[in-house]
Amino acid sequence: MDGMSMSALPQWHFSSPQGLANYEAACRHYPAQAIVDLVALRDNMRHLVQVSHEASDAEVMGVVKGDAYGHGLIPTALAALAGGATWLGTAQSREALMLRRAGIGPERCRVLTWMYNGTKAPFEELIENDIDIAVGSIDGIEALAQAARRLGRAARVHVKVDSGFGRNGFTPEGFGPALKRLVELSSQGVLEIVGQWSHLAVADAPDIPQFVDVTEGQIAQFNTFTAMMREAGIAPKIRHLANTAATLSRPEIHFELTRPGIGLYGYEPDPAMGTPSRYHLRPAMTLQAQLGTVKKVEAGHGISYGRTYVTAHETSTAIVPIGYADGIHRSASGFDTPSARHTDKLGGPVRVMTAQGPRIMHVSGRVCMDQFVLDLQGDAESMGVREGDTVELFGPGRGEEFLEPTADDWARAAETISYEIFTCLRTRIPRLYLGAFEVLDEHDRAMLDPSTLL
Numbered sequence: 355m356d357g358m359s360m361s362a363l364p365q366w367h368f369s370s371p372q373g374l375a376n377y378e379a380a381c382r383h384y385p386a387q388a389i390v391d392l393v394a395l396r397d398n399m400r401h402l403v404q405v406s407h408e409a410s411d412a413e414v415m416g417v418v419k420g421d422a423y424g425h426g427l428i429p430t431a432l433a434a435l436a437g438g439a440t441w442l443g444t445a446q447s448r449e450a451l452m453l454r455r456a457g458i459g460p461e462r463c464r465v466l467t468w469m470y471n472g473t474k475a476p477f478e479e480l481i482e483n484d485i486d487i488a489v490g491s492i493d494g495i496e497a498l499a500q501a502a503r504r505l506g507r508a509a510r511v512h513v514k515v516d517s518g519f520g521r522n523g524f525t526p527e528g529f530g531p532a533l534k535r536l537v538e539l540s541s542q543g544v545l546e547i548v549g550q551w552s553h554l555a556v557a558d559a560p561d562i563p564q565f566v567d568v569t570e571g572q573i574a575q576f577n578t579f580t581a582m583m584r585e586a587g588i589a590p591k592i593r594h595l596a597n598t599a600a601t602l603s604r605p606e607i608h609f610e611l612t613r614p615g616i617g618l619y620g621y622e623p624d625p626a627m628g629t630p631s632r633y634h635l636r637p638a639m640t641l642q643a644q645l646g647t648v649k650k651v652e653a654g655h656g657i658s659y660g661r662t663y664v665t666a667h668e669t670s671t672a673i674v675p676i677g678y679a680d681g682i683h684r685s686a687s688g689f690d691t692p693s694a695r696h697t698d699k700l701g702g703p704v705r706v707m708t709a710q711g712p713r714i715m716h717v718s719g720r721v722c723m724d725q726f727v728l729d730l731q732g733d734a735e736s737m738g739v740r741e742g743d744t745v746e747l748f749g750p751g752r753g754e755e756f757l758e759p760t761a762d763d764w765a766r767a768a769e770t771i772s773y774e775i776f777t778c779l780r781t782r783i784p785r786l787y788l789g790a791f792e793v794l795d796e797h798d799r800a801m802l803d804p805s806t807l808l
């Protein structure tokens with residue numbers, strides 16, 4: 355370790371010298387990396403599949419919307435399939451098409467999309483690519499039917515019903531006319547009615563009685579919609595309602611298909627439900643960065659815009675070279691100054707390796723566009739902290755002594771949810787993948803950018 359500080363060496367197990375070379379190239383290219391463990395993604399999916407099978411024999415859709423919650427669409431999709439998912443779900447239809455174009459064909463899994471402009475969507479392309487389409491409006495039904503007619507091929511449809519979420523889908527009042535059109539178009543062979551589905555508003559709060567009542571109400575409403583479809587002669591073959599929270603806690607509503615998202619990435623839907631390990635889940639993403647300037651500063655030194663943080667003692671500061679242009683929330687700024695403007699708000703946590711072991715430092719002052727500052731609360735030299743050291747913003751949360759923040763900790767600091775923490779990370783932060791050689795066969799690996807494989 356001569357001449358090297360504690361954090362200069364990567365902690366990762368590389369699959370080969372090429373993996374290490376890829377890592378080093380990525381570090382030269384950008385001073386932060388999001389490292390995604392495909393083994394964790396596969397194992398999380400396996401667990402969710404097992405839970406779904408045990409309780410109800412339901413199939414599982416890996417929800418990979420939002421670039422797979424920021425983890426990378428194609429690598430995550432492949433890991434989810436390796437873990438036993440037989441469906442993939444994206445909100446935007448563009449992402450559904452990207453899955454098919456990457457080579458994930460209909461023989462491997464069904465793909466469902468539910469977000470598009472109902473008058474201008476690429477319906478023909480979606481039908482040609484064997485993508486299932488959600489409909490929740492009469493306009494959408496008509497536009498989709500026209501596309502199916504032009505192609506001479508039935509569109510596979512999942513009827514979205516609003517069971518109480520108040521977002522997309524038919525309300526009970528609006529369902530009559532829609533049902534009539536669906537029956538006509540189905541009997542003409544224009545639409546194939548495959549599914550009926552809805553989304554839950556508060557399934558992540560199983561301990562709050564009012565919310566449990568709301569979920570019960572949504573389930574009752576969902577069943578009413580099913581009865582109406584059956585009576586009209588277009589009984590849905592596949593019903594789906596369960597997100598991660600309901601997949602884990604409400605086996606009675608798995609129906610024929612569950613739709614977990616956050617669980618695939620290794621997080622529980624709400625920290626009030628406990629930590630990921632309680633649900634046998636392991637966070638897949640680690641966000642790390644290499645320190646910029648490390649220097650000594652005097653007591654009473656203002657840090658960053660607005661002087662919202664003033665150093666209490668003589669100390670050292672370190673630059674973390676990513677900011678809100680990378681998706682680091684400005685709301686995770688830290689105002690833990692003992693000055694008169696003290697608001698006692700700890701900034702986002704960062705794990706820094708020192709000569710005395712790992713320490714958690716916090717964002718000090720405001721997060722800027724491309725950087726933020728850490729007050730190291732001591733002398734960098736005696737702590738053995740230097741420019742170029744790798745620090746960790748969040749990771750799987752390995753044990754007490756490891757002192758590793760998770761995206762839940764960042765969510766708390768930024769007053770948001772873990773979903774937003776990793777979904778906001780810009781693609782300019784390279785995504786690097788661990789475990790590709792363990793999880794994916796050669797055919798699947800060929801779909802990935804080889805320079806991203808560790």
Ligand SMILES: *Cc1c(COP(=O)(O)O)cnc(C)c1O
Pocket residue numbers: 417419445553596597598599613614615616617623
């Ligand atoms: C995002 C989403 C899910 C997955 O929700 P999680 O809480 O991440 O499990 C399921 N269904 C729909 C419609 C969604 O938009």
